[in-house]
Amino acid sequence: MDFGNKDNVPVSVVISLGAIDNYLHSKALSTLVNLFNDKEKVEILRNANPAEDILPLLKDKNED
Template identity: 40%
Template sequence: MLKDLLKRDVIELKVECKDWKEAIRKGTQNLIDKGFIEESYTEAIFESFKENGPYMVIGPGIVLAHARPEDGVNQLCMSLTTLKEGINFGNKTNDPVKLIITFGAIDNKSHLEALSQLMELFMNDNDINKIISSTTKDDVLDIIYKYSK
């Protein structure tokens, strides 16, 4: 479930970044620090952007940063990072980005329930805007719990 992955210790709010690469690094760093992913996973995300463009910018202001399980995922994980100022990722339709969800899957199936709940959240602009403007992790967790059924 979403609430099992997005816990207090993987949420960072109002982070300052100078560019999209630093924003991705902020989203991956606490997952690296916990041993959930390897540094190579961050590099694989960069490589995917280089090869495929900003397709990970999946909605207005939202990036779902991810790579392949074999790129350095040690366990199913997710982090949530909001940015103090929006950052352009090169997606004319959905820039600037203010919310980064970093996602690490270990296989093709174990993450589907949490991803489905996350997509339901992404479809609610009101709740997304509340997350982006939140100043406390408790406020963010209240919204996450709403989608963890």
């Protein structure tokens, strides 16, 4: 994907957040940091098709 900055091409992952409050926004950012610190999960994310394959990567490990 090309976003007009040749130093950052190609872009392989684009993330958008839409949290309803500050707490959930911070929690989402923390989840993304943990995701991108795991090379195996990043590779799964890059190759996910359909998009539903991404949901398990984002699930909080402390959630039931």
